[in-house]
Amino acid sequence: MSGTFHQASWNEPVIFEKSVEGVRSHVPPPVDPKIRDLLGSVDSLLPSEARRSAPLNLPRTPEMQIVRHFTRLSQMNYSVTLGTYPLGSCTMKYNPLVDEIVAGMPGFAWLHPGQDPRTVQGALELMWELEQWIGEITGMDEVTLQPSAGAHGEFTGVMLIREYHRQVTGEWDKRHEMIIPDAAHGTNPASATMAGYKVVVLPSNDEGLVDLDALKEAAGPATAGLMLTNPNTIGVFEKNIEEITGIVHDAGGLVYYDGANLNAIMGIVRPGDMGFDVVHVNLHKTFSTPHGGGGPGAGPVGVKRELADFLPVPRIVRRGDGSFDLDYDRPKSIGKVHGFYGNFGVLIRAYAYIYALGHEGLRRASELAVLNANYVAHHVKQIRGFSLPFSKDAPRMHECVISAKQLKEETGVTAMNVAKRLLDFGVHAPTVYFPLIVEEALMIEPTESESKEDLDRFIAALKQISEEAYTNPELVKSAPHNTAVGLLDEYKAAHPTTLTLSWRMYQQRLKKTQ
Numbered sequence: 001m002s003g004t005f006h007q008a009s010w011n012e013p014v015i016f017e018k019s020v021e022g023v024r025s026h027v028p029p030p031v032d033p034k035i036r037d038l039l040g041s042v043d044s045l046l047p048s049e050a051r052r053s054a055p056l057n058l059p060r061t062p063e064m065q066i067v068r069h070f071t072r073l074s075q076m077n078y079s080v081t082l083g084t085y086p087l088g089s090c091t092m093k094y095n096p097l098v099d100e101i102v103a104g105m106p107g108f109a110w111l112h113p114g115q116d117p118r119t120v121q122g123a124l125e126l127m128w129e130l131e132q133w134i135g136e137i138t139g140m141d142e143v144t145l146q147p148s149a150g151a152h153g154e155f156t157g158v159m160l161i162r163e164y165h166r167q168v169t170g171e172w173d174k175r176h177e178m179i180i181p182d183a184a185h186g187t188n189p190a191s192a193t194m195a196g197y198k199v200v201v202l203p204s205n206d207e208g209l210v211d212l213d214a215l216k217e218a219a220g221p222a223t224a225g226l227m228l229t230n231p232n233t234i235g236v237f238e239k240n241i242e243e244i245t246g247i248v249h250d251a252g253g254l255v256y257y258d259g260a261n262l263n264a265i266m267g268i269v270r271p272g273d274m275g276f277d278v279v280h281v282n283l284h285k286t287f288s289t290p291h292g293g294g295g296p297g298a299g300p301v302g303v304k305r306e307l308a309d310f311l312p313v314p315r316i317v318r319r320g321d322g323s324f325d326l327d328y329d330r331p332k333s334i335g336k337v338h339g340f341y342g343n344f345g346v347l348i349r350a351y352a353y354i355y356a357l358g359h360e361g362l363r364r365a366s367e368l369a370v371l372n373a374n375y376v377a378h379h380v381k382q383i384r385g386f387s388l389p390f391s392k393d394a395p396r397m398h399e400c401v402i403s404a405k406q407l408k409e410e411t412g413v414t415a416m417n418v419a420k421r422l423l424d425f426g427v428h429a430p431t432v433y434f435p436l437i438v439e440e441a442l443m444i445e446p447t448e449s450e451s452k453e454d455l456d457r458f459i460a461a462l463k464q465i466s467e468e469a470y471t472n473p474e475l476v477k478s479a480p481h482n483t484a485v486g487l488l489d490e491y492k493a494a495h496p497t498t499l500t501l502s503w504r505m506y507q508q509r510l511k512k513t514q
């Protein structure tokens with residue numbers, strides 16, 4: 001079966017190496033003298049140190065060569081548009097093309113964020129309405145669209161919690177602890193630490209859920225808040241969620257919802273109703289922006305009413321006459337967390353996605369995501385060497401975490417080896433070694449967009465890999481074999497003395513070795 005997939009492998013130089021002096025990729029039409037004069041006068045407005053003196057060192061390559069170059073590179077890459085991409089926690093769902101088309105409409109794409117609000121009423125209305133919708137979906141009173149990622153949303157949310165303790169409870173200096181479960185995404189403790197908090201790690205109980213006794217012990221007068229995702233990172237719903245949020249509230253803290261796992265519960269339950277005070281959602285996971293490779297994202301943050309005054313400026317407001325405007329007059333605000341209003345193109349995609357699906361559609365998407373994850377969990381846990389740790393009888397939500405511990409003990413083949421071997425089947429690897437509470441973790445999130453046939457193919461691939469591990473472990477350990485790039489040295493690939501990140505670095509390294 002793995003023989004059916006072979007990735008293209010081009011010995012492709014970087015585009016600068018294909019450059020030929022004197023070649024032009026594109027001959028622009030002559031510039032209207034009036035426009036040239038205008039550009040000239042714009043140029044003269046720039047301070048001299050900001051003006052370019054030397055010509056740009058761009059590659060000189062015919063258009064055809066450029067197109068081939070990038071097509072070849074894309075053939076050595078992998079994407080959701082090529083096959084199954086069960087990267088746990090990342091929600092690599094298929095993003096409908098219509099959302100791309102809408103985001104590219106000239107009326108949106110050619111806007112400038114510096115335009116007078118009176119000239120961008122449609123864009124402001126779109127953002128205002130999207131805020132309402134995200135508030136409705138999450139059960140929050142007000143939303144900001146500014147943060148550009150989940151982690152950025154977390155940081156913003158934690159700053160809002162800090163501001164609440166500064167301006168409302170006045171206990172800012174006493175409440176310096178943020179409670180975070182040991183199964184949390186690494187960004188949670190990172191965001192809390194960046195905002196100046198001491199992180200108190202909460203152990204999970206033997207079901208993989210929040211340990212209520214440990215929480216009662218941890219929560220107290222030093223608690224600023226608790227950061228939690230639900231369903232949690234092993235894909236199980238925290239059944240005691242109201243008790244959890246109650247314990248933190250009784251201790252005087254607030255509760256933050258890491259909404260990266262919202263894909264499991266849209267239109268079914270709302271974090272606001274579970275007792276959360278602040279949430280972020282990842283538009284680039286749940287709401288239809290393609291991601292990977294660090295492209296633009298958005299991590300809107302929603303809050304309950306008592307935190308609304310602290311949201312970043314500007315707030316998008318609707319005036320009495322129905323027009324939209326930007327309100328900077330918010331003296332209690334934490335300030336800005338992003339240039340202008342956030343990543344607008346991402347907001348358009350989310351708007352189009354929610355608009356197309358509606359309440360019923362979002363609910364259906366979540367139901368299918370949950371069904372797919374349970375289908376995979378049910379089949380994969382039966383494969384030799386794999387097991388489903390924690391809350392064995394609880395249904396999985398959007399994802400399942402499989403342990404390859406037994407496989408490793410019996411064959412020496414690790415979760416990492418399994419992940420690499422999956423690439424030979426034309427499947428992207430699941431997330432591995434996360435959450436930390438599961439040994440040899442394979443975190444699988446099929447999302448709602450995979451068909452049953454795709455899931456069966458994925459399950460069959462894991463079955464074959466298990467058989468290989470017991471009969472020919474070296475085959476698995478030396479994988480991948482059918483990809484453009486073989487097994488990487490994980491150390492070298494991530495080490496600053498060997499990692500070459502740019503053409504300039506490459507040239508400098510080349511000079512040194514000559």
Ligand SMILES: *Cc1c(COP(=O)(O)O)cnc(C)c1O
Binds near residue numbers: 089150152
């Ligand atoms: C992805 C993710 C985050 C961080 O989101 P980014 O947009 O990648 O910054 C936080 N928590 C969980 C559970 C996640 O899966």
